[in-house]
Amino acid sequence: MNIFFPTDHCPEAWQQQKVIQFIESLQQQTRSGGSQHQIVSCPAEANVFLFVIHVAGFDPLSSHCYLNLRKHLLVKKFPDRCVLWDDKDFPLPILPGLYASLHQRDFDSREHRSFCYSSATNPYIEEHVQRNDIQPDLLVSFVGSISSPIRARLFEIDFQRSDVFIQKSLNLWDRLLTDDRHQDLQIEYAKLLLRSRFVLCPRGNGVSSYRLFETMQAGRVPVILAKGWVFPEGCNWEKFSLRIDERQIHQLPQLLAQYEPEAQTTGVLARKAWETWFDPAIRVHAIGKLIQSIQQTCPQRSYFWRSWQQRLIIARYLSRHRKGQLQRQIHRQIGTLLSKVTKSGH
Template sequence: MKIKVLTAYPNAIWGTHAAEWLSAAAALDVHGVHTLTEDPEAADAILFMEGHQGADMFMEEVLWHPLRRRYPDKTFIYHDWDYAFPLMQGIYPSLRAVHHKPGVSAGGVYLARIEENHPVSRARDLNLPQDLLYSFVGANNCEVRDRILKTNIPETYVADTTQRHAWLLSPEERATYEGEYASVCVRSRFMLSPRGIGPSTYRLFEAMEMGRCPVILSDDWVPPPFIPWEKFSLRVKESQVGDLPRILADAPHVALGRAAREAWEQHIDRPHAFHHLAETLRLILAQKVALQGTLRPYLDLLASDMRNLYLRARAKRVKRALKSLLASRPASAVPEAGGQGAKP
């Protein structure tokens, strides 16, 4: 496939980062099956590579972009927001199963990190015994995480980081935080990867990169295709947090961890990321369903559990647009107090 990669938000913070990251990954590609092109006409797929733009949560700039309107059948989006809804065909790392439509959407992995994953780098230099059955370090932002953080099980480690964001720490504090996290991960036989605000989590891919078996606790998660999840991960129902010691007791953590690292190297690491993302686009095309125009997905959205979230987001966008419009009006167009037409 020939793929044109771009963004609809070139002027946003980190707006071009995801597209640039994927283009750099394409330059390292070892498969040689798919290539990049700048020509939308010659492209087999046009991919808007987007992060999570706060001002446009549902990526409507992409939906109404001239290229998407001109080539609707071959235009896709990569959209990694926690509340992503498939208004158009694409790859959604945090897609909810109830919203998944084969031939329109696919699960995906988190790509295009802004910086190197420092805890993983630190973990490479550590040689510690695996004396912890499992660990979880993360924010308490959903029910299953709350249960994990409140369950007291011997030889495990859990920590609530709700009020501790690495990017807000001083360099010294961040180094300490990341060093502690790396040590905990290395000591763990299993790394819990519970859903967060969305059904996916960065913890899952960190576990793979660190060579630890991820325990996926997310009933609504849509697995990215092509990755052999059954060979290296354990999927446990969110309601079974209390049963984790029994479930994990005899699982072959060493072999699973080794297979997890191998899967990360073969499917997610940069030399392979572009290929598997392109293969996912090809899978969507192979499962093709007739596109029902732009109105139908909006009706599905308004009938979903995201209706209120979308309406609030839309109201905020309208408010910002009106404020910007008023601010751009010349002063002479705004009546002065006491001027002509003013009430006495």
């Protein structure tokens, strides 16, 4: 399969440049040989046109990216050959494609495939994995910001165990962070992953989290706390991950202790699954396989039919997003107040 990445759906020149840089990085990281799927630079050579969203820094409510995409010449001319790779927290599934954080309620197994994030993750994880000089001394860890109710609840609990490390952190996407501080936080987090037998992967703003794929890369066991997240196909997730009901988080140490003897073996399986499906070196091959899977199940639709479908999706999203935005604002304020109360109590 020949895959072409368009860039002219980006409203701004800097966004187009980010997509171009992403494509170049993907080509450089791709392991040569052994795959029937490749990136091409000419649309005439392509079997599939793959539009990417997150790497261009799009905000659905303040950007024309989705509108541009709906009216794109390729989408109009080849509606059944256009695919979207969208890893926004609240994606708009206006095209068949790969989605990192599409909620189960919006997921159509005929047109959608769950996948990893397109944008880069922590570059220091692989460096420390290859060194192999850190042994786990923690049962479980979690470091993150308050971006969902389940995370806020985690920070409220005192597990009273030295091998349970739960800490609220700065948001790594905060533009106020200096480059040096951002790098320090990434290195600290990479080391923490390797110190942990299990890593909590609660949902963030969206139902997915970068932490899940970083944990797999580190060869540790991801503990998924994300109601509504759809497991990516291909992997046998039951063999290398745990999914725990959010109502059971108070019992986390006891629940995880049952699986501790197999943690090392399970972590090896998690790393193997990452290398098979999510490693940048084989990502083009994985993308090609998933697109082929979509083509086998996705109903053929005319541009006119998809255009009306897209309008309904956008209208539903806008209504839901405004409601969700208000709820998240309330949760953050509650989390801040609880933190102040806890500090004053000490």
